[in-house]
Amino acid sequence: MVTVVFESPLGLVRVSGDEKGVAVISCTDSSVQEITPEIQSISPLVEPVQAAVQQLKDYFAGSRQTFDFPLNPSGTTFQQTVWQALLDVPFGTTQSYLALSRRIGDEKAIRAVAAANGRNPLWIVVPCHRIIGSDGSLTGYAGGLWRKQWLLEHEGAFAKSSQLSLF
Template sequence: MTTTVFESPLGLVRITGDEHGVSAISCKDVSINENTIESKLVEPVRLAEMQLKEYFAGLRQSFDFPLNPVGTVFQQTVWKALLTVPFGTTLSYLTLSRQLGDEKAIRAVAAANGRNPLWIVVPCHRIIGSDGSLTGYAGGLWRKQWLLEHEGALIKSNQLSLF
């Protein structure tokens, strides 16, 4: 596994992966530890860093580097469904549950969404409450709001484009 860290408008982004793909992307409010940055990155990690920097610069709306997240079959199913939510739009947890075939699974869907290891790329930030509220986000609601504003999904404070 190789890891890189870079500064973003939301804090330090940490990307970890191997030759099979990126397994984790996270963001933290901490200083860079030079020991966590490796000089020779595997291609998926190098591509992820480049593409995320383009995303933050407003030059990219989708990602095409290999992904390799670890999770249960159900979590993988939810994460795959998240990949279908387009840039600049939002979807409610209930709608996502219905798309997956069981609206009663809304809590399990929300839990899988919360365990998404690939921040931004698997766009869990695009999933909101049925009333349009910005509910739950592991990175903090201020980051979720920033991401939705960056993507143009926030029309004005707490008013979202629902799809």
């Protein structure tokens, strides 16, 4: 597994993967010095990781809305189903947890859908940040609600001047 760390407007981004695809993309408030011992390898870069880093940098620069590198996350069959459904939520839009539950075919699974959404290992690329409460509130985000708000504003899903509810 190859891991690369780079700076973004939201903190340090960590991208890990191998020849099969990217397994983890996460963000941290840690400094480079704090996480450097955790990095298993920074070279040579494998193609999926290299593509992910470049495409994420393009996303933060505002020149990319979709991603096309191979993904290889680990998760249960149910989690994989939820993460696959997240890929269908377009850039610049939001969807409620309830709507996502209905799309995967089980409205009553809303809590399980929310839990799978929260365990998404592929930050931004599998857009769990686009899932909000039925009332429009920005509920739950592993990276912090301020990051979720930033991402939605960056994508134009919410105007920067809007009065968003973070709870």
